[in-house]
Amino acid sequence: MELHVRYEGDDDPDKCTARKLARFDLAALHRSPRSVPSGVVLDPHAERALSPADPDDVLVALDCSWETAEAEAFKLDGPHRALPFLVAGNPVSHGTPFRLNTAEAFAAGAYILGHESLAAELMSKFRWGHTFLELNAEPLERYAGCADSAEVVAVQQEYLDLAEE
Ligand SMILES: C[S@@+](CC[C@H](N)C(=O)[O-])C[C@H]1O[C@@H](n2cnc3c(N)ncnc32)[C@H](O)[C@@H]1O
Secondary structure (H helix, E strand, O other), X not given: XXXXXXEOOOOOXXXXXXXHHHXXXXXXXXXXXXXXXXXXXXXXXXXXXXXXXXXXXXXXXXXXXXXXXXXXXXXXXXOEEEOOOOEOOOXXXXXXXXXXXXXXXXXXXXXXXXXXXXXXXXXXXXXXXXXXHHHOHHHHHHHHOOOOHHHHHHHHHHHHHHHHO
């Protein structure tokens, strides 16, 4: 599985998780949208949830600040998919649902698409990485066992209902 990042560079470079993954040769950074290959785009605004039915060869994320991550910013080729209910494990957004950093989004995507060891390798580069995998162990396992996006959404609903109680 290849990981590609459309890199906006408008967030703190010292804390940027995409840059760290690139330093370990785990992801490729693209400063121009034209050089980003077509692949499954991890897009929180997408209508369809990522599921094991999606292609697992190329995953793309947009690394930018959350202030500029509006829908128009995600103009990239390929099917756009939202990650289902998962909570951030990083210290900046710890416990916040849906608001993952780029490394967490890639780890979640890899896990759901059947690449658990890649998810573990990505998270091993961050001191909080194990927290993300521990906090989300059950939902990740369940999403990875779904047949399609509709099943993922049904499982997600159980977590949303629990979160509302
Ligand atoms: C907005 S950037 C913030 C990155 C942060 N500056 C960092 O250093 O990791 C996070 C990216 O991860 C992906 N992502 C995060 N949460 C997501 C979700 N719930 N669904 C789909 N993609 C998500 C998107 O590509 C999003 O643009």
